[in-house]
Amino acid sequence: MIPVHLERAVFGIYATHSLHFADRSGVFVHLADHGSATAAELSGALGVDGETLERLLLVLVSLQVLTRTEGRYALAEGTRPYLDSREPHYLLGFVDHLVGSTAQRFGQVHDYLSRGKAAVDAELPDPFATLYRDDDSVRRFLTAMWQLSFHVSHELARLADLGDVRRLVDVGGASGPFSVAALLAYPRLRSTVFDLPQVGPYLAERAEAYELGDRLTFAGGDFFRDPLPEGDCVAFGYILSDWDDDTCEGLLRKAYDACRPGGRVLVMERLFDPDRRGPLSTAVMNLSMHLETQGRHRTPEEYLGLLRRAGFADCAVRRSTADKHLLVGRRSPVTVGAR
Structure with missing residues (x-):
C-alpha cells in the first residue's frame, strides 16, 4: 500500500484540476445553495455531461472535499467558505491562476x-x-x-x-x-x-x-x-x-x-x-x-x-x-x- 501522503503527492495534479473544473462548472455554488444533489441532478442543472461530472465528483469525494451519501453529493464540513465564489475566503480563483x-x-x-x-x-x-x-x-x-x-x-x-x-x-x-x-x-x-x-x-x-x-x-x-x-x-x-x-x-x-x-x-x-x-x-x-x-x-x-x-x-x-x-x-x- 502506498503511504497516504505519497499517494496524494503523486495524484496532486488530478486534485487541482478536479477542483478547477468543478468550480468552473458551478458545482460548488449549486451545492452551497441546494445542500446536496445526485450527479444526474447536478449535470441537468449545470448543463454538463453526467459521466464526466461524476468522475470528477468521485475524485473530490476521495479528497474529502465533498461527501457522498446514498448517491447524493454535498460540500464537506468546513469547505464552503473556500469553495463558494461568493464567500470572502474563496480560494479557487487562485487555483484558476x-x-x-x-x-x-x-x-x-x-x-x-x-x-x-x-x-x-x-x-x-x-x-x-x-x-x-x-x-x-x-x-x-x-x-x-x-x-x-x-x-x-x-x-x-x-x-x-x-x-x-x-x-x-x-x-x-x-x-x-x-x-x-x-x-x-x-x-x-x-x-x-x-x-x-x-x-x-x-x-x-x-x-x-x-x-x-x-x-x-x-x-x-x-x-x-x-x-x-x-x-x-x-x-x-x-x-x-x-x-x-x-x-x-x-x-x-x-x-x-x-x-x-x-x-x-x-x-x-x-x-x-x-x-x-x-x-x-x-x-x-x-x-x-x-x-x-x-x-x-x-x-x-x-x-x-x-x-x-x-x-x-x-x-x-x-x-x-x-x-x-x-x-x-x-x-x-x-x-x-x-x-
Whole structure:
C-alpha cells in the first residue's frame, strides 16, 4: 500500500484540476445553495455531461472535499467558505491562476535543473510582462492575489496597529486587499496604492465596491525607477518574495526614504520555519516564485536581516493565525544623516 501522503503527492495534479473544473462548472455554488444533489441532478442543472461530472465528483469525494451519501453529493464540513465564489475566503480563483498560468511554466523546471535559472530566464520574457500581458491576464492575476490575501489582511491590519497612522503607502498593492482591509479597520486612515499603471482601473473598482471614496487612491509607477510616495507607513504585501536579496534591500531603502521620521515599514509574507522544513504552502509557493518571478520565500530572521540592513530598527515578527505573517521595522524619529 502506498503511504497516504505519497499517494496524494503523486495524484496532486488530478486534485487541482478536479477542483478547477468543478468550480468552473458551478458545482460548488449549486451545492452551497441546494445542500446536496445526485450527479444526474447536478449535470441537468449545470448543463454538463453526467459521466464526466461524476468522475470528477468521485475524485473530490476521495479528497474529502465533498461527501457522498446514498448517491447524493454535498460540500464537506468546513469547505464552503473556500469553495463558494461568493464567500470572502474563496480560494479557487487562485487555483484558476495555477492552472491557467503557473502550470504552463512547469516545463521550465527541467531546463532550470539542467542549465540554471539565470541562463534559462535570459531567453524568456520578463515574468511580470507575461503576467500583465493583456487585460484577461491582469484580471486573472489580480483576482488570484485578492482571493489569497483579502481575508488574512483583516488580521494583518489589526496586527499592524495603525491607529496612529494617517497615510499608508501600499507598494505593489495590486487591487488593494491590504489597503481595503486597513481602511475598513481604521476610519482615520488614508491609503495610496503604488503599482504599475494598468492596475489603476482594478483598484478603482474596489474603492467603489467598498465605498471608500478618496480615502483609497492610486499612484501609477515603477518602484524600480520611480520614488515611492511619502507616508508614515510603507507596506510591502507579498512583494519581496518576488525578488532576490539585493533587490529587496534596495526596495526597503527606498521605503526608508519615503517613510516619515518615526514611521514604519510593514512586510507581509509567507514564512519558512527556521529549519526550512515547512510549512507546505510556503515550500510550494517558494517553487512557484522560482518559476514565475526572480524571488524566494524566507525565514523570519532573513527578513529581519533585510530590514535592519536597510536602516530600520525595532524590527519584529507578528504572526497571524493564517499562512501569511507580518514583519515590522521602524524609522528613527530623528534624521541622523546618511545610512
